[in-house]
Amino acid sequence: MVKNTHSTIASNVFQQLKNEIITGAIPQGQKISEVSLSTRLGISRGPLREALRLLEAINLIERTPHSGSKVVSLSYSKIRELYQIRELMEGFATRLAASQMTRPEIDTLYRLLDSHHNQIESSGTHVYLQEEGDKDFHYYIYSKCNNQWLLDYLDNSLYQLIMMCRQQTAQIPSRADLGISEHIAIIDAISDRDPEFAEILMKRHIKGAWETVKRLIFEVDLESK
Amino acid sequence: MVKNTHSTIASNVFQQLKNEIITGAIPQGQKISEVSLSTRLGISRGPLREALRLLEAINLIERTPHSGSKVVSLSYSKIRELYQIRELMEGFATRLAASQMTRPEIDTLYRLLDSHHNQIESSGTHVYLQEEGDKDFHYYIYSKCNNQWLLDYLDNSLYQLIMMCRQQTAQIPSRADLGISEHIAIIDAISDRDPEFAEILMKRHIKGAWETVKRLIFEVDLESK
DNA sequence: AAGAATATAATTGTTGACAATTAATAATAT
DNA sequence: ATATTATTAATTGTCAACAATTATATTCTT
Structure with missing residues (x-):
């Protein structure tokens, strides 16, 4: 009954992270480490990076090349x-x-x-x-x-x-x-x-x-x- | 003098593909094969996929899981x-x-x-x-x-x-x-x-x-x- | 002791191989 | 011959190792 056909790790992680950010479980302004997050989620960095791109696309995280991602802080x-x-x-x-x-x-x-x-x-x-x-x-x-x-x-x-x-x-x-x-x-x-x-x-x-x-x-x- | 500090393959390819799509070099509605495109560009599939995510974020391509990407067709x-x-x-x-x-x-x-x-x-x-x-x-x-x-x-x-x-x-x-x-x-x-x-x-x-x-x-x- | 330069560590970017899924083809039954 | 199922091929998704870049710590100079 779940419409999780066509589900991928990347999209699932995207949804999960989206919720964690919106609810404040991951606080605003927090830096995101790809390695620690991927190990916490039990996945590899590949799909995590895709999820991060998606989060960036909806303005929930900010990303700077070679530096990393952090949750947006709403001033x-x-x-x-x-x-x-x-x-x-x-x-x-x-x-x-x-x-x-x-x-x-x-x-x-x-x-x-x-x-x-x-x-x-x-x-x-x-x-x-x-x-x-x-x-x-x-x-x-x-x-x-x-x-x-x-x-x-x-x-x-x-x-x-x-x-x-x-x-x-x-x-x-x-x-x-x-x-x-x-x-x-x-x-x-x-x-x-x-x-x-x-x-x-x-x-x-x-x-x-x-x-x-x-x-x-x-x-x-x-x-x- | 070029401001390509902080440049990555993914972002460069993103710019290039964006131009090719806007100018029509890659026509509307065309299916995008990751392998053939990455070999044409001389890069691996990783950064190409990141570029495709970016293109999707600005609505230039559409993406369906496990199926692939195609350039948007403007009806x-x-x-x-x-x-x-x-x-x-x-x-x-x-x-x-x-x-x-x-x-x-x-x-x-x-x-x-x-x-x-x-x-x-x-x-x-x-x-x-x-x-x-x-x-x-x-x-x-x-x-x-x-x-x-x-x-x-x-x-x-x-x-x-x-x-x-x-x-x-x-x-x-x-x-x-x-x-x-x-x-x-x-x-x-x-x-x-x-x-x-x-x-x-x-x-x-x-x-x-x-x-x-x-x-x-x-x-x-x-x-x- | 303070600051600059260097070396080390940590993090992100990239690659190629492998797994999972879908599309295409061939074989079979009606 | 058509439709359906099984098999094969092609494509996308995921992983783990390696390279490049940045951040941190250390050393050296003044």
């Missing part, structure tokens, strides 16, 4: 630029999706939101579940944008970095409601076939997320001194 | 989606640049345009020179956007594909003037510190380029049957 300005470009691209993706989603797809989106909402209420207010639901919601929309370059960049590169930011600011419990009402408003705009408005709402939603992240970064900064 | 819809996303991102980059470029940088941009204009008039109307100048102009602007993710994506991924499109439609001589007056208008808006207008003009400019490409694709299509 304040990098995160700001990240949310800036996310607002632009995901806003546009939402506009495209709003003009192209079918009625059944919109219904599914409503149900998706409902189910997440119920899950959160029934199982207490687990932040983890909320964030999973948030991710699903955003993914479901931008995956309907009908532009393969946009989708590829949002899904493979931008969102990985966004997840990393969340991990970085997740120590402090975030705002209780992750913008559920905003989510509803966005779907309503899509349902009304109003792409411009859907885009505006999504951009505001992301801008709000950025404000939260910014505040958390500031608070973490205060705590550490 | 009509892919090109349309490419220009769609280029308009969005480069337009936004222009807005950012307009609000952040310094006066000396703007002056340099004016001189750049002048020098290209003179070169074209003096040496006849070489299409090649025009396109080089066009590329320089666009690069100089979006490189001032102050957003590393945006710059990275525009420069490394999108523009490589755009160059491929041009190659594809370059058999037919394109419109005589590549929009020099539009270029001037864009710089003027930047010089006037009017980011919104600069963005609008850049988006219109790119939309115009797309209309030209679309027409050329259509004509090529007619010729071939």
Whole structure:
């Protein structure tokens, strides 16, 4: 039932390392030694190097010739630029999706939101579940944008970095409601076939997320001194 | 004087293959055999595979596990989606640049345009020179956007594909003037510190380029049957 | 003792052989 | 003759050893 046909060591290791970086198991800025990592994983350096190239391609590690790789460290300005470009691209993706989603797809989106909402209420207010639901919601929309370059960049590169930011600011419990009402408003705009408005709402939603992240970064900064 | 310090076989081969693909020396859709290519280049398969990973990262080749790599083939819809996303991102980059470029940088941009204009008039109307100048102009602007993710994506991924499109439609001589007056208008808006207008003009400019490409694709299509 | 030059160690880059998988060919059954 | 299975060939994936480069430690000079 696992879709691990066509699996290779390189791609598996890529997935594993991606998770370890995003969750912070391998901390930001850490230098990566090919020999020690490959021995830890029980593989040779060949596939590991391929995995590292893939990680570099989605901006999770930086690589300098003859010197080595290290996990990216997300400075304040990098995160700001990240949310800036996310607002632009995901806003546009939402506009495209709003003009192209079918009625059944919109219904599914409503149900998706409902189910997440119920899950959160029934199982207490687990932040983890909320964030999973948030991710699903955003993914479901931008995956309907009908532009393969946009989708590829949002899904493979931008969102990985966004997840990393969340991990970085997740120590402090975030705002209780992750913008559920905003989510509803966005779907309503899509349902009304109003792409411009859907885009505006999504951009505001992301801008709000950025404000939260910014505040958390500031608070973490205060705590550490 | 060459800045090939820190050069590796993999990165050199990457550059070479990138050029061969963009210029069409290796045609679109062609399957790539690792053994024959590595022997042709006189290297082993290791660095070639690294180069192929890099090419995959900028969307110039597609790769399927255990099957192999092939050069991407730019269908009509892919090109349309490419220009769609280029308009969005480069337009936004222009807005950012307009609000952040310094006066000396703007002056340099004016001189750049002048020098290209003179070169074209003096040496006849070489299409090649025009396109080089066009590329320089666009690069100089979006490189001032102050957003590393945006710059990275525009420069490394999108523009490589755009160059491929041009190659594809370059058999037919394109419109005589590549929009020099539009270029001037864009710089003027930047010089006037009017980011919104600069963005609008850049988006219109790119939309115009797309209309030209679309027409050329259509004509090529007619010729071939 | 401080700094520069040299030598040593550690790390990354490259290679060629081998294993695993897929594509192509030949043989067999209906 | 066609479709299906078995066999062979070709291609990609992985490994371990070697070469080239960079980082570290040591020695030497002032």
